[in-house]
Amino acid sequence: MASQPRVRIPAQAKPGEIIEIKTLISHDMESGQRKDASGKTIPRKIINTFTAKFNDKVIFEATWHPAISANPYQSFFYKATESGEFTLVWKDDDGSEYVAKNKMTVG
């Protein structure tokens, strides 16, 4: 089951600095390929999309397929230009969304 995502974003950055954003979320990422003890296929249930926004503008997006490991990790970069807030959204196959918000000051 998905729990609170863990996100590492520097709280402060210099203008023009390229920062790394690291994220991790607990999730089984059930691939839909495994079978249970009685031989029935366990239905697929993964986080299929990860979206990163800064001040409501999409900056990075990842579409995950069942080949992504359990407790998916994702890192990417962002060029800091202004202060604002990151909104990171993980979308589950079942429709639920897990959201993390992080503020960053540039200056």
Place this chain on the structure above:
Amino acid sequence: MHVVSSEYSRRDALRLAGFASLAVIVAAGRADATPDEVASAIAKLYGEKKFGSGKIKLDVPEIAENGLVVPINVEVESPMTDADYVKAVHVFAEGNPLPNVVSYKFTPACGKAFAATRMRLAQTQDIICIAEMSNGSLYMTKSQVKVTIGGCGG
């Protein structure tokens, strides 16, 4: 007469064995993505377009002891400006039950076209990575990962 009939039964047995081994091959083919499936997944995205080489740095381990968690880092060479940036990156696996692994969409705001995650690999196989630039040009690279323990469960 007796000889003939035994000849027939042997032929039947051989034929059956032939079908059985064929069935095994078909079943195995169905369980895993093939280079053809990866090619058709790529064709679905980009049709018959040509791919250049270079630009992409695909960082995967040469040997993965645990196929459940295989780190994959992708970096594409690009100035990442509004005029010239990496639009998308797609990763495919030839030996997994499904060909797709991950697709990324970058924007100039990223500053650097880099993304890292962890994937599952069912067996030793080639990983294929393609990058689409903002001007429409395409690049492709390939890297083999040897997997000691498969990562797709039952």
